[in-house]
Amino acid sequence: MKKQLVFMILLLCSLALCQTAGAEKASDPASLFVKANELYQAGDYEAARDLYTEILSLGVQNGQVYYNLGNTYFRLGMTGRSIQHYLLAREFIPREEDLEANLGYAREETEDRLVSDSSARIFGELFFWYHRMSVKEMIYVFLICNLLFWSALCARLFTRRPALIWVVSLSLFLGLTMGGTAAVRMIYTHLHKPAVIVVPQVSVQSGMDPKSTVLFELHDGAEVVIDRVHDDWRLIRIPSGKKGWVRKDQVGSASI
Amino acid sequence: MLCLAADSSAAEITVTASVDRNQVTIEDQVMLTVSVVGSRSSSAPELPDLPDFDVQSKGTSSRVQIINGSMTSRVDYIFSLMPRRPGLFTIGPVTVRYKRKNYRTEPITIRVARAAQADGVSRDLFITTEVDDPSPYVGQQVVYSLKFFRRVHVSNAALGELKFEGFQTEDLGEEDTYASVKNGIRYQVTEIRRLLYPIRPGEVTLPEAALKCQIPVDRNSGANPFFGMGRTKTKVLRSDPIQMNVRPLPMEGKPENFSGLVGAFSLSAQLGKAEVEQGESVTLTIRVTGEGDLSGAPRPDISGIDQFKIYDDQPTMSRKLKDGRVISEKIFKAALVPLKDGRQMLPDVSLWFFNPQTNVYEKASSGPFTLNVLPSAIKEDVQVVGPGPRSTSKKRVEAIGRDILPIATDLRDFGDEVFSPVSTVPLLMFFLPPFLFAGVFLFKRERDKLTGDMSYARRKAALKQAKKRIKEARALGRSAEPKLFYAQLSKTLQAYLGAKINLAGEARTPSELKEALGDTLREQSLLDEVHSMLRELEFMQFAPDRQDSDQGEALIKQVETLITKLERVL
Numbered sequence: 001m002k003k004q005l006v007f008m009i010l011l012l013c014s015l016a017l018c019q020t021a022g023a024e025k026a027s028d029p030a031s032l033f034v035k036a037n038e039l040y041q042a043g044d045y046e047a048a049r050d051l052y053t054e055i056l057s058l059g060v061q062n063g064q065v066y067y068n069l070g071n072t073y074f075r076l077g078m079t080g081r082s083i084q085h086y087l088l089a090r091e092f093i094p095r096e097e098d099l100e101a102n103l104g105y106a107r108e109e110t111e112d113r114l115v116s117d118s119s120a121r122i123f124g125e126l127f128f129w130y131h132r133m134s135v136k137e138m139i140y141v142f143l144i145c146n147l148l149f150w151s152a153l154c155a156r157l158f159t160r161r162p163a164l165i166w167v168v169s170l171s172l173f174l175g176l177t178m179g180g181t182a183a184v185r186m187i188y189t190h191l192h193k194p195a196v197i198v199v200p201q202v203s204v205q206s207g208m209d210p211k212s213t214v215l216f217e218l219h220d221g222a223e224v225v226i227d228r229v230h231d232d233w234r235l236i237r238i239p240s241g242k243k244g245w246v247r248k249d250q251v252g253s254a255s256i
Numbered sequence: 257m258l259c260l261a262a263d264s265s266a267a268e269i270t271v272t273a274s275v276d277r278n279q280v281t282i283e284d285q286v287m288l289t290v291s292v293v294g295s296r297s298s299s300a301p302e303l304p305d306l307p308d309f310d311v312q313s314k315g316t317s318s319r320v321q322i323i324n325g326s327m328t329s330r331v332d333y334i335f336s337l338m339p340r341r342p343g344l345f346t347i348g349p350v351t352v353r354y355k356r357k358n359y360r361t362e363p364i365t366i367r368v369a370r371a372a373q374a375d376g377v378s379r380d381l382f383i384t385t386e387v388d389d390p391s392p393y394v395g396q397q398v399v400y401s402l403k404f405f406r407r408v409h410v411s412n413a414a415l416g417e418l419k420f421e422g423f424q425t426e427d428l429g430e431e432d433t434y435a436s437v438k439n440g441i442r443y444q445v446t447e448i449r450r451l452l453y454p455i456r457p458g459e460v461t462l463p464e465a466a467l468k469c470q471i472p473v474d475r476n477s478g479a480n481p482f483f484g485m486g487r488t489k490t491k492v493l494r495s496d497p498i499q500m501n502v503r504p505l506p507m508e509g510k511p512e513n514f515s516g517l518v519g520a521f522s523l524s525a526q527l528g529k530a531e532v533e534q535g536e537s538v539t540l541t542i543r544v545t546g547e548g549d550l551s552g553a554p555r556p557d558i559s560g561i562d563q564f565k566i567y568d569d570q571p572t573m574s575r576k577l578k579d580g581r582v583i584s585e586k587i588f589k590a591a592l593v594p595l596k597d598g599r600q601m602l603p604d605v606s607l608w609f610f611n612p613q614t615n616v617y618e619k620a621s622s623g624p625f626t627l628n629v630l631p632s633a634i635k636e637d638v639q640v641v642g643p644g645p646r647s648t649s650k651k652r653v654e655a656i657g658r659d660i661l662p663i664a665t666d667l668r669d670f671g672d673e674v675f676s677p678v679s680t681v682p683l684l685m686f687f688l689p690p691f692l693f694a695g696v697f698l699f700k701r702e703r704d705k706l707t708g709d710m711s712y713a714r715r716k717a718a719l720k721q722a723k724k725r726i727k728e729a730r731a732l733g734r735s736a737e738p739k740l741f742y743a744q745l746s747k748t749l750q751a752y753l754g755a756k757i758n759l760a761g762e763a764r765t766p767s768e769l770k771e772a773l774g775d776t777l778r779e780q781s782l783l784d785e786v787h788s789m790l791r792e793l794e795f796m797q798f799a800p801d802r803q804d805s806d807q808g809e810a811l812i813k814q815v816e817t818l819i820t821k822l823e824r825v826l
Contacts, residue, residue, distance in 0.1 A: 030670055037665050061674040064664040071663050092673050098661040105660055136675040143685040150689035154696045182677075206302075213303055256674075 029060045040068065045075045061256065063092025067099050074106055079221040080198035080252065082106045087194060087223075087254035094134055110221030114238055116194050130181055138182035145175030193226040194254040195236065197246075204244030208233040215244045224251065269294035271301075271352045273361035275337075281371045283382075283491045286337040287314070290350050290361070293330045297354075301333050304348035308368075309337040310492075338468075338492045339368040371493075381406040385465050385495040387452070389612075393503050395518035396612045397548045398423075398452040399582060402465055402495070405436070405443040409472065411488065416466040418450065422502070423460075424549075426451040428582065451582060453549050457504035465495045505610055509617050513557060517609035519548020523556060523620035525605040527592075531628040537567070537591040538627060542605055544620070550586040556607040556620075558590075563600055567591040570652060594629040601626055711758040715826075718755035722748050722819050726812060733808035739797055741808060745815055746793035752819055753786070756826040766790035782821060789818055 036051035052069040055062070066089035073081035086103040093099060107115060129138070148171040156164050197218045205212035208230060218224070218238070227243065228235035234251055237243045269292055276287040286309075290301040296318060303311065314334040321328045339345070344367050349360040371379055381404070388399045400420070404413070428449040436445045454460070470488040505518070521544055528539035542556055550573060558566070569589040576583055594600055604623030611618045676682075706713045725748035732741040753759070753769055757776050764772075770787040777783050796811075 029672075030667055033670055034667070037663060040663055059674070060672045062670060063673060064666075064670060068663040071660055074660055096664075098664075102660045105658065136673065139675070139677050139682060143682060146686060147689050150693045154693050157696060157700050186677075211305060 029055045029058055029062075032058075033065065037068065040072060040075075045072050048072050049076065061092070063089045063096070063099075065089075067093065067096065067102075070099075070106070071102065074102070078198070079106055079109050080196050083110070083221050083223065084196040084198060084252040084254050087196070088256065091256050092134055092136075095132055106221065107223075111219040112222040114218070114222040114224070116192075116223035116225050116239065127181060129178075130185065135182050135185055138178045138185070142175050142179035142182060145171040145178065149175060189255045195224050195226045195234070195251045196254055197222040197224065197250060198252040199250045202246050202250045204236065204242075204246055206244060208245050212245070216242060218246075223254075226251070226253070269298060269352075269354050269359065271350070271359040271361055273347070273350045273364060275347075275364055275366065278365060279367045279369070280339065281369050282339050282342050283371045283493050284339075285490050285492065286339070286366060288335045288337055288347065288364075290333040290335075290352070291330060292333070292352055292354075293328060295354060296329050296331055298331075298359075299353040302351045302353075303335065304350065306337065306347065308340050308343070308345050310340065312336045312338075336490070337366075338490075339366075340494075342368045342370045344368075379405075380408045381410065381469075381471070381491070381493060383465060383467050383493045383495045385462070385498060387462070387498055387500065390499065391501045391503060392454055393505055393518055393610065393612045394454050394457055395505070395516065395549065395610075396454065397519055397582065398454070398500075399428075400450045400452050400462070402448045404446045404448075404467060404493075405438065406445075407441065407443050410469040410491075411471075413467060413469040415448070416468070418465060419463060420450070420452055421460075422456060422458075423452040423454055425453075426549075428577070451549075454500075454502040457502045460500045460502055462498040462500060464497045467493045469493070506615070511608045511617055511619075514608045514610070514617060515554055515556070517548055517550070517553055517607070518612060519546050519609065520611050520613055521546030521548060521550075521607065521609050521620050523605065523607050523622050525556075525622040525625070527602075527625050527627060530626070531630065532594065533630045534594055534597045534632040536632075537593045540590045540592055540602075540605075540625075542588040542590075542622070543585065544588070544607060545583065545585045546609075547581055547583055548609070550584045553586055553607075555588045555590070556605050558605050559603045561592075561602070563595050564602075565593040565595060567593070592627075594627065597629045597631045599626060600629050714755040714758060718752050719819070719823055721755065722752040725751065726816060730809075730812055733812065738808075742793055742796040745811065746790065746797060749786075749790060749793065749815055749818070752822070756822065766794060777822075777825060779825065782825070785818060786822070789814065 032051050032055050036048045036055070039045075039048040039051065049069065049072045052065055052072060055065050056069075066085045070082045070085035070089060073079075073085060083103065083106050086099060086106060089096070089099055090103070107113065133141075149168060152164050152167040152171060155161075156168065197220060200220050202218050203214040204216050204218060206215050207213075222238070224236040224238055226234050227237050229248075232248050233245050234248050235243060235245055236251060272291045272293075274289050274291070276289075277284075278286075280286055292298050292301075312335065314336050316331055316333050318329065318331040321330060337347075344365065347364045347366060349363055352359045371382065383402060383404050385400070385402045387401070389396070392398045402415075402418075428451060431446050431448045433444070433446045436443055469491055471491055473487040473489055523542065523544050525540060525542040528541070532538045540558070544550060544553060544556065555568060555571070567590060569591070571586055571588045573584065573586045575585070602623055602625040604621045605625075606619055606621035606623075608617055608619050610616075706716065725744060729741055729744035729748060732744050750764060750769065753773060754764070757772055759769075759772055766787050769790060770783060773783055773786060777786070
C-alpha cells in the first residue's frame with residue numbers, strides 16, 4: 001500500500017514536471033530559434049520573421065537573432081529593415097565577417113547609398129577596437145582591469161616586486177582606455193541615434209505637418225541619424241547635414 | 257505682373273505673391289515672387305504643396321525704400337516653378353509668419369499649355385524618345401533613343417537623370433549629332449542611345465525625359481535692345497512617357513540546356529589545326545554574333561568533349577552599330593588536349609537561344625570537327641607527367657552571381673546578451689575591488705602599528721589580557737587558596753593599568769600606580785576608586801581571613817566594572 005502511494009506521488013510529480021518542461025519548451029527562445037531557422041531554410045521567410053520577432057519580444061537580445069532577421073528581411077525584399085537589423089546585430093557581434101559582408105551587400109542594393117556612421121568609422125580607424133568589440137566586451141575588459149589594478153595594489157602593500165608596478169600600470173592604462181572607449185561609444189550612440197528608412201520612399205519635410213514643404217526625398221535603406229523625437233515625428237539628419245521631419249513608422253531605429 | 261495682396265491690410269507687414277506670367281507652355285518656367293514689405297525678420301515663406309511643378313528657390317533680394325521721409329524695408333523671395341504637365345493649376349496661398357501671426361496671399365492660377373499649342377507655329381526645339389520594340393521579351397535587347405531637335409542656338413543643355421526601373425541598361429557611348437528634316441523643317445539633332453534589357457515581365461512605363469537649356473531672349477519682344485543683348489531664358493523640354501509590355505519567355509519548347517540568351521544569333525567555330533600530336537593542344541575558336549546581350553553568355557556546349565582535356569581562355573566581347581542596330585560579338589577560345597591518338601571527332605558546338613523575331617527557341621551550331629591525333633614522340637630526357645599544358649594568360653575569376661551569406665545556426669552562442677553597465681554584476685566588479693583594497697590597507701596599517709609600536713600593542717591587548725586573568729582568578733576563587741585569588745586580581749588590575757599607560761614591570765605599589773595614572777586620568781573620583789581597589793586587593797592578599805565564593809565573585813565584578821570604566825577613558 002505504502003509502495004503504491006509512493007509510486008503515485010512520484011508519477012504525479014513526473015507529470016507535473018513534464019508539463020512544466022513542455023510549457024517552458026513552447027516559449028523557450030532556443031527552441032524558437034531552431035524552428036525559425038528551419039522555416040528560413042524551407043523558404044517560409046514570413047513565418048521565420050514572425051518567430052525571430054517573437055524571440056525578441058520575449059526580451060532576449062541576441063546578435064544571431066538580429067543577423068538572421070536581417071537575412072530574412074533581405075529575402076523578403078525589405079532592404080531597409082534588413083540593414084536596420086544588421087546594424088543592431090553589429091552591436092552584439094561586431095567581428096562577425098558574414099554580417100559585414102551581408103551588410104555591405106544590402107547597402108549596395110539601396111538607391112541612396114547613404115551610410116550614417118562614416119564619422120564614427122574615422123574614430124574607429126584610429127582606435128581599431130572601437131568597432132571590433134561590443135560595448136559589453138569593452139566594459140568587461142575594463143572591469144577585469146579594474147580588478148587586476150586593485151589586486152596588484154593590494155599585493156604591493158605586502159611585497160615590492162617590480163613586476164607588480166607593470167601590472168598596476170598596464171591594467172590602469174588598459175582599463176582607462178577600454179572604459180573611455182566604451183563611454184565614448186555609448187555617448188555617441190545616445191547623441192547620434194542611428195536609424196534606417198524602412199519604406200520604399202519618404203518625403204522629408206520642413207515641419208511636423210503633412211502639408212509642410214518637402215525638402216528632399218529618401219528611399220528604402222538610407223541610413224540617417226535621429227536628432228529629435230516629438231510624438232509621432234522624428235527629426236532626421238543625413239551625412240551632408242540636411243535635416244527634416246519624417247513619421248516614426250517610416251524610420252527604424254538601429255541602436256539598442 | 258500679377259500681384260495679389262495679403263489678407264490683413266492693417267498689419268505691420270504686407271505680403272504679396274506675384275508671377276511673371278500666368279500663361280506658359282510646358283517648356284517654360286514661371287517666376288514666383290513673394291514680397292514681404294515692412295520687416296526683414298519675418299519667417300521664410302512657406303509654399304503650399306505644388307505637385308504639378310518642380311520648385312527651385314532662386315534666392316532673395318532685399319532693399320530699403322524711403323518714401324516721403326519714412327523708411328520701409330522689402331524682402332523678395334524668388335522661386336522658379338517648372339510645370340510637369342499641361343493643364344490649369346492653382347498656386348495656393350503662401351504663408352509668412354511674423355510676430356506670431358500668419359499672413360497668407362491669395363491663390364494664383366496658372367495655365368500650362370502643350371508646347372505645340374502655345375503659339376501655333378512649328379517648334380524651335382523639342383525632344384523625342386522612342387524604343388525599337390515596345391513589347392519585348394524578358395532579356396531581349398531594346399534600343400532606347402532620345403533625340404534633341406533644335407533650330408536655335410542653345411546653351412547649358414543638361415539632361416535629367418534617365419531612370420529605367422525594371423531594366424538593366426548599357427550605355428552606347430558618345431552621342432551622335434547630325435542634321436535632319438522633320439515636317440519640312442531642317443533641325444540639328446543630337447541623339448543619345450541606351451541598350452535596355454528587361455529583367456521581369458509586366459507592364460512598364462519609361463518615364464518622360466527632361467532636358468533643361470538656355471535659349472536667347474527674343475530681341476523682337478520690345479525689350480531694350482541694348483540691355484536685352486546676351487539675356488537668356490530657361491526652357492525645360494519634356495518627352496512623353498513610353499508604355500511597354502514585357503513578355504515572359506514561353507515555357508513551351510524550352511530546351512534543358514537553354515543558354516539564357518534572347519536575340520538572333522549565329523555561331524561559327526573552327527579548330528586551329530587539323531592534325532596534332534598527343535599531349536599537344538589545339539585551339540578551338542567559337543564566335544557568337546548577333547543582336548542581343550552576350551555579356552552573360554556561357555561558352556556554347558561542345559559535344560564529344562570527353563576524349564579531350566579542355567582549358568578555357570578568357571572570352572572577349574565587342575559591339576558595333578549597323579544600320580541603327582547594335583550587333584554584339586563574343587569570342588570564346590579553348591585549348592583542347594587530346595587524350596588518345598587516332599582520328600578524334602567533335603560532332604558539334606551548339607548554343608540554344610530564344611529568338612524574339614520568330615518567337616521560338618533556336619539552336620545555333622557549327623561542326624562537326626575532325627582532328628587527327630598522332631602518337632606522341634618518345635622523349636629521351638624528360639617524361640612530362642602532369643596535367644598538361646597550361647594557359648599562359650592568367651585567368652580572372654569572374655563573379656557569376658551574388659547573394660547574402662547564410663543565417664547563423666550555432667546554438668552554442670545563443671543566449672540573452674542584453675547588458676546594462678549599471679546591473680548588479682558590473683557594479684560589484686567595479687566597487688568591490690577598491691573596497692577590498694581599502695580593507696586590506698587598513699588591516700595592514702593596523703598590523704604594522706601593532707608590530708612597530710609596542711606601547712600601542714600593549715594598550716590594544718590590555719583588555720583582552722585582563723579578561724583572561726579575571727577568568728583565571730575566577731578559577732582560583734573556587735579553590736582553597738584565597739591569597740592566590742587576591743594576588744591574581746591585584747596582578748590583573750596592575751597589569752591592565754601598566755599596559756594602558758605603558759609602564760614597564762608589574763610590581764608597583766598602589767601609590768606609585770596612582771601617581772603614574774595621575775598624568776593620564778583626569779577624573780579624580782575614578783583615580784581614587786582605582787587607588788582604593790589596589791589597596792584593598794593588596795591588603796586582602798595578606799589578610800588572614802578566608803572569604804567565601806560569593807564575596808570573591810562580587811570582588812571580581814567590582815574589578816570588571818572598574819576596568820570597563822577605565823577602558824572608556826584610557
